Amino acid sequence: MTDLQSWLLLEYADDLPERLYRLGENPDPYRLFDETELEPYAEQSPLLISAAQNPSIAAEFFAQPNDWVGLKVDSTQSLQVVLRHLRHILFVGFDGERKGVLRYTHPRTASYFFPSLDSTELVTWLGPICALSWFAETWRDSAVEQAEWVNQENPDAEQWRVPATSSALFLGKGQTEALQRQQTEKFLFHWWQKQSQLSFDQAFAYLQEGMNSEFYSADSLSAYLDIRTTYREIAAPATLPSGSDEARLSYLEQSLKGNATDKESYA
Template structure:
């Protein structure tokens, strides 16, 4: 196939896998012909749970369904002038990334939640290598922090270099920048806090974030100890925590914190 880009812009959907995705596609699509992202890659054994690439232009019923209820269709919207084969190979290529020196992993960029962290962390200089033949990338989603106070919305990034993109004979293995790595770590931290915060009734997310930062600054780093710390701070929101905690195990330090918070709360009630 020629490496020259096609003339007309084409629109694609890269849908995240769900148990009922194929059924929904064939109920709506004229001829969806899904291409499995994992096929032919190191993730081929998991191809039955692969994101699926669908031509939106050939399936107007699917396009209309996404437009009407984007929250029901998890994935990415892609505009490209390049052939499907080249687009698919590029999407497969950016699945596999290096990070933290010699570590390797899989980047789940087709998940709108991950996309909301990862792509905004790309600089103008490195965005073209990630988007490659993609001229416009869009998704309906939000970060965990935004989800605490606002609804998801359409997000979009543009790649002006796409028109000049040419497939490389041997594409370079991509490594996360410090900013991208930090964004993905932030995603995990905000997810943890959001799931804890959802169980609360009278605590704002910004205040919960303050408590979380306090807990991490006090070296409570495991999910269990941080959850306990947040529970204590939430139970005594007006109490002043001690300036420093003693040495010892997380359990010992949390027990000290609880006793201190109880005393502080009792003193405030007595003074009132």
């Protein structure tokens, strides 16, 4: 075990290697995808570099987080141990036999994923990592411009030991819901950017309405949001009739339009 060390785990960008060697004192990057199933895509891999050996890049990382996208990783374990763990948590199981890649290296995903871990899960996922730091920016943060630096600590890192066997990690209910929320907010953010009448939180409330009314496709939810925005002063019907999404959206629009007309006539 060594003293506390810090590394920067930087997301791939076309110009990242050039910037590392231009600003770094000793970049010597390690590719996260090497020695994994993602090795065929190693040219697009996130890169791990020592923060202590590259103070200029470390300073830029905190001063310009939008230009240096990634995570700061602190640990008292060796580089080899930390790198092996970072590679291990790239691959996750879910829904029984399904397997996927967790892009935890991007601050956007990290902002949803790591806060969803309880104390027991934190030990499993962070393992030898004492703390992760990143510029937190959920899709809602982007909408309301409230991004900030966060530090996710792992108080049990000092007691962590390399496991005898390396078993696959599976997403729990909290992580699955957090990643689903990320996708939901991403969809909403791109719709919300195209209009100027609603706050993001109000738009999210309408989106929840639409999903509770069993609209699930992107096209149907976009149409639902458009209709609700047009008649935002009118409460939506408690229930919608059965039928196709198109028929139910038509019923919603006619109902809201009729109530809006009635409200104007009594104004």
